[in-house]
Structure formats: structure tokens, C-alpha cells
Amino acid sequence: MKCLTKEIWMNVLRRRQIISIHRDVEKLVRESGVREGIVLVNAMHITASVFINDNESGLHGDYEKWLEKLAPEKPHSQYAHNGAEDNADAHMKRQIMGREVVVAITDGELHLGPWEHIFYYEFDGKRRKRLLVKILGE
Amino acid sequence: MKCLTKEIWMNVLRRRQIISIHRDVEKLVRESGVREGIVLVNAMHITASVFINDNESGLHGDYEKWLEKLAPEKPHSQYAHNGAEDNADAHMKRQIMGREVVVAITDGELHLGPWEHIFYYEFDGKRRKRLLVKILGE
Amino acid sequence: MKCLTKEIWMNVLRRRQIISIHRDVEKLVRESGVREGIVLVNAMHITASVFINDNESGLHGDYEKWLEKLAPEKPHSQYAHNGAEDNADAHMKRQIMGREVVVAITDGELHLGPWEHIFYYEFDGKRRKRLLVKILGE
Numbered sequence: 373m374k375c376l377t378k379e380i381w382m383n384v385l386r387r388r389q390i391i392s393i394h395r396d397v398e399k400l401v402r403e404s405g406v407r408e409g410i411v412l413v414n415a416m417h418i419t420a421s422v423f424i425n426d427n428e429s430g431l432h433g434d435y436e437k438w439l440e441k442l443a444p445e446k447p448h449s450q451y452a453h454n455g456a457e458d459n460a461d462a463h464m465k466r467q468i469m470g471r472e473v474v475v476a477i478t479d480g481e482l483h484l485g486p487w488e489h490i491f492y493y494e495f496d497g498k499r500r501k502r503l504l505v506k507i508l509g510e
Numbered sequence: 511m512k513c514l515t516k517e518i519w520m521n522v523l524r525r526r527q528i529i530s531i532h533r534d535v536e537k538l539v540r541e542s543g544v545r546e547g548i549v550l551v552n553a554m555h556i557t558a559s560v561f562i563n564d565n566e567s568g569l570h571g572d573y574e575k576w577l578e579k580l581a582p583e584k585p586h587s588q589y590a591h592n593g594a595e596d597n598a599d600a601h602m603k604r605q606i607m608g609r610e611v612v613v614a615i616t617d618g619e620l621h622l623g624p625w626e627h628i629f630y631y632e633f634d635g636k637r638r639k640r641l642l643v644k645i646l647g648e
Numbered sequence: 649m650k651c652l653t654k655e656i657w658m659n660v661l662r663r664r665q666i667i668s669i670h671r672d673v674e675k676l677v678r679e680s681g682v683r684e685g686i687v688l689v690n691a692m693h694i695t696a697s698v699f700i701n702d703n704e705s706g707l708h709g710d711y712e713k714w715l716e717k718l719a720p721e722k723p724h725s726q727y728a729h730n731g732a733e734d735n736a737d738a739h740m741k742r743q744i745m746g747r748e749v750v751v752a753i754t755d756g757e758l759h760l761g762p763w764e765h766i767f768y769y770e771f772d773g774k775r776r777k778r779l780l781v782k783i784l785g786e
Contacts, residue, residue: 612690612750
């Protein structure tokens, strides 16, 4: 079994931000030398998601509004979690968008549909954040 | 390590449709010869989900109404993504229901609870669509 | 390849209940002897979730209220699934929180961020329930 483990750090400038990590994952899959296997990509923070969807800015703005409707940030006082914290909404948004993705590796490449694109979505940023890429196979 | 990779094409007649893929996955697990491992089943489209829940038509109708309430299709103009497209809602519904499932294989069979049933859920159909089954183990 | 398979039974006292399973998973990873691999942890019931988030009781209460807002239990009559059953809402809540998590194992330990904590979330309890831990690697 071959294995590659890599934490990727990012400087997340805004509170909420979608960051493409597709090329990074693609590159690591090639580096790993795995021909048949899987790659697990997950946020290492509980206020963030890794998800696969369209690389289209209009949709990303739609997600922003939609998640704010389903789990509004304000008023902060509506959540018991907020006291020292103000990020309860971020813990909810991340559950809708998901913590991780698992993607197949076939013939040494990510095995994805034509529009599938891998993103990190931070809901409580303005600081350095990281994600984990774990590749396993042969 | 043993490995089986299979794309399954389906003709999805309706815009939104739940399709059982349980028997297909079960059959592929047996074909693979894997006794201990995992199977990854994922949609290859960003407007669709693979999920595990009850094989009960009442519940499937409830999902339909519920998802339409959380992420309404219309008016199409409410979403920035919709211009050439009219499927922004489909990209949201898929995030709630999830892109993929990972299921354990034990003693050569899917290791599931008694009511767990694997489905493909399309939110922007009326054309041919596909999913991926990737089996890994020994 | 090393492999460990374990079903864990729990006595779930309340209809809705969040139960920490973090130490159990941690212990099984050590027992497995796997140094590099993954662990799949999934509910074996279709009215329950396994998820990773904060071990903080205020947030858990917030989840409770939030899920009840997105997928209210009552009136039971609003769901076609409810007849003999009264748990349609539980099948929805579980889709938001997710069925399973896949976590990396690195150097023989769960590879998690500092606040990641693994929970089982039951939405239709008051009876014995179980989850599955499947560990694979080398």
C-alpha cells in the first residue's frame, strides 16, 4: 500500500470564503504514485467544509446567501454557543456543506465528473487555517 | 489489494428523481471478490446526490417537498447562478443530501443496518446521468 | 492490509440525543495496529448521524433547536411517511448532519484538528442503537 499525508495551510482573509484546492489535490495525487485508491480531503477545523461543486462565482454567491438564510450569523445572541464565541452559525453551515470528501483515484488520476471541482469553505476565517489530504492505494 | 471501478449510466426521465442503486452496488461488491474493504459510491454530477435512507415512497415524497422548501427551484431569477442555467437550486439540494457514501464491506458483503438502502437522487435530470462505484480491499 | 470491524451498541434513552463516541474510536484505532489508513464510522440506523464537531453543550443545544426549525417533528401529520411511523423528521435531520465520517489514521493515531470530536446523533431513540467502526490500513 502506498500512502501520502499532507496538511495544507491557507491564509483565510475573510470570515467566509470559498477557496479552490482542486489543483493542490490533483498535484498530490500525482506525487503519491497511487494508481488505484482513494483520496480523503477534510477540513481540520469545525467551522469549515470541504465540498465538491461548480467552479462558478454566481453559484458561490448563491451559497453565501442561502447558508445565511438557513443558519444566520446574527443576532449572535440567538445561539447558546455564543458567549466568548460568535461563530455558532459557522458550526451549522459546515454541517450542511459537509466536513470531507472522498474521491476515487483511477489510473493515477482523480476520477471525477466533468464539472466536479474541490473547494475549501471557511465560515469563521480571518486567520490561518488548514486541511488534510490523505491518499491511500497502490 | 483488490480493486473494482465501475461507472453506471442511467436514463433519468424527470427533473428530480430518486433511483435505487442498491442491487447494483451489492452485485458489484460480490463481483469484486473483496472480503474486507470499502465501497465508495458517488454522483459524477454536481446537481445530484448518493444517499442512504429508507426505501419508502412516502418518505421520498416528503424529501421532495422538504428540499423544495429549503432550496426552492423558483423563481429562477432569485439565484445569480441562473442565467444560461436554471438549476441553482439543484446545486443546493445536492449539498443537503450529500455527494457520496462510503460503506464497509465485511465478509464479502455490504455491511449495513437492516433499513439502509442506497439511492441516487438527481435534481436536474431529463437526460443520461452516471455515478461511480469504487471498491477497494482484500 | 490490516482490518478491524466493530459494531458498538448503545442504550439511547431520549428521542434525540448526542453521544460522544470519540474515545471508543480512538481506542479501536490503537487496537487495530493500523499505522497508516482510514477509519469509517457510520450510523447503522437511518434516523441517526455520525458527525464531527465541537464537544460543547451550548452548541449541542443550538443544533437541537436549529434542526427542529429546519425539519420540525410536529405536527406528525405533515409528512406522508408518518402513519404507522412518527419519525419522518428524523430521516431529514440525519441528512443534514450526515450518515458517516471518514477520518485519516497517521502514525497510529486519529489525524484530527484540535477541536474535532466524533459524535453519534440519534433522532429517534428510546431504544438500543448501534454504529459501525471499520478500520483499514497498514
